[in-house]
Amino acid sequence: MKKIKDFTLEELKEELKALGEKPFRAEQIFHWIYVEKVKSFDEMTNLSISLREKLEQEYTLSNFNIIKKQESQDGTKKYLFDVLDGNAIETVLMEYHHGKTICVSSQIGCKMGCKFCASTGIAFVRSLTAGEIVEQIIAVEQDIQDKISNIVFMGIGEPLDNYENVIKAIRILNHSKGLNIGARHISVSTSGLVPKIYDLVKENIPCTLSISLHATNNEKRSSMMPVNNAYPIEELIQACKDYIAATNRRISFEYALAKDNNDNLEDAKALVKLLKGMLCHVNLIPINKIENGSFTKSTNENIIKFRDYLNDHGIVATIRRELGSDIDAACGQLRRKNL
Numbered sequence: 002m003k004k005i006k007d008f009t010l011e012e013l014k015e016e017l018k019a020l021g022e023k024p025f026r027a028e029q030i031f032h033w034i035y036v037e038k039v040k041s042f043d044e045m046t047n048l049s050i051s052l053r054e055k056l057e058q059e060y061t062l063s064n065f066n067i068i069k070k071q072e073s074q075d076g077t078k079k080y081l082f083d084v085l086d087g088n089a090i091e092t093v094l095m096e097y098h099h100g101k102t103i104c105v106s107s108q109i110g111c112k113m114g115c116k117f118c119a120s121t122g123i124a125f126v127r128s129l130t131a132g133e134i135v136e137q138i139i140a141v142e143q144d145i146q147d148k149i150s151n152i153v154f155m156g157i158g159e160p161l162d163n164y165e166n167v168i169k170a171i172r173i174l175n176h177s178k179g180l181n182i183g184a185r186h187i188s189v190s191t192s193g194l195v196p197k198i199y200d201l202v203k204e205n206i207p208c209t210l211s212i213s214l215h216a217t218n219n220e221k222r223s224s225m226m227p228v229n230n231a232y233p234i235e236e237l238i239q240a241c242k243d244y245i246a247a248t249n250r251r252i253s254f255e256y257a258l259a260k261d262n263n264d265n266l267e268d269a270k271a272l273v274k275l276l277k278g279m280l281c282h283v284n285l286i287p288i289n290k291i292e293n294g295s296f297t298k299s300t301n302e303n304i305i306k307f308r309d310y311l312n313d314h315g316i317v318a319t320i321r322r323e324l325g326s327d328i329d330a331a332c333g334q335l336r337r338k339n340l
């Protein structure tokens with residue numbers, strides 16, 4: 002059965018035409034799904050009963066079930082969703098002063114094998130469809146009865162390894178007749194799939210590109226992130242410079258500080274040298290300890306020194322607030338779960 006949330010509005014119009022219906026019906030359905038957030042075709046009361054029956058036969062709304070919901074002391078919520086095929090994924094909701102931010106997963110498992118990530122060591126199962134990405138936002142909005150203002154693709158999976166579905170999900174999320182979440186409020190993170198960064202330039206979507214950098218030389222980065230063997234730092238930074246030149250958009254570099262690994266002054270100096278002159282921002286992340294992980298969190302003193310060195314040398318850097326670490330919802334702590 003086809004998943005109706007996998008279609009953009011334009012595609013849905015084609016689907017409706019194929020059913021012998023007028024294209025405006027697609028707009029009505031889109032409204033019911035993304036604005037009213039109904040959970041069944043039966044609730045789409047301005048459609049004829051016969052159309053509702055046809056939809057029921059051909060499509061599924063694939064509403065996720067919440068298997069578990071945990072709430073952190075800081076208000077962060079972690080959802081474990083049943084994706085209806087025997088697998089489960091995690092989605093995190095965080096409260097910032099500028100609104101509610103959701104961290105979505107893009108795949109079930111991940112192939113990238115970053116050493117500091119809890120998803121590592123868990124077999125990759127499959128990529129999520131566009132509708133399954135979108136459903137994470139809808140299911141959370143249904144649960145909290147409120148609107149999400151920002152989306153970050155930083156949950157389980159490498160978003161650019163599921164390129165087509167992630168781009169389609171962004172177009173659905175961004176549509177003015179749907180959830181209407183501005184592209185500028187959407188961040189896509191990558192471990193550094195260079196060819197896909199060039200593809201992203203051509204999409205002309207003004208979302209934020211976020212690069213998981215974490216080290217300034219190939220030896221160290223490859224030891225933390227195997228993807229660096231395929232796309233070394235020089236190629237990655239060149240792709241970022243080309244991205245900025247083509248889009249005039251600021252890139253966000255993620256740098257997870259691990260004690261005695263990449264958190265000393267020499268690393269900060271090398272980072273300044275690498276990023277000097279680029280339209281960018283550095284997000285420093287106090288690395289979170291994970292089960293079987295070989296990295297430990299940097300001291301607060303080192304984190305602050307590192308930030309100050311960057312800021313004093315022309316690189317805008319901030320320390321990311323640690324949210325949800327008591328429920329393993331912080332960066333690098335999400336993992337795929339079997340049902």
Ligand code: SF4
Pocket residue numbers: 111112113114115118119120121156157158159192333
């Ligand atoms: S950090 Fe992201 S890209 Fe790396 S293994 Fe974890 S989920 Fe995959």
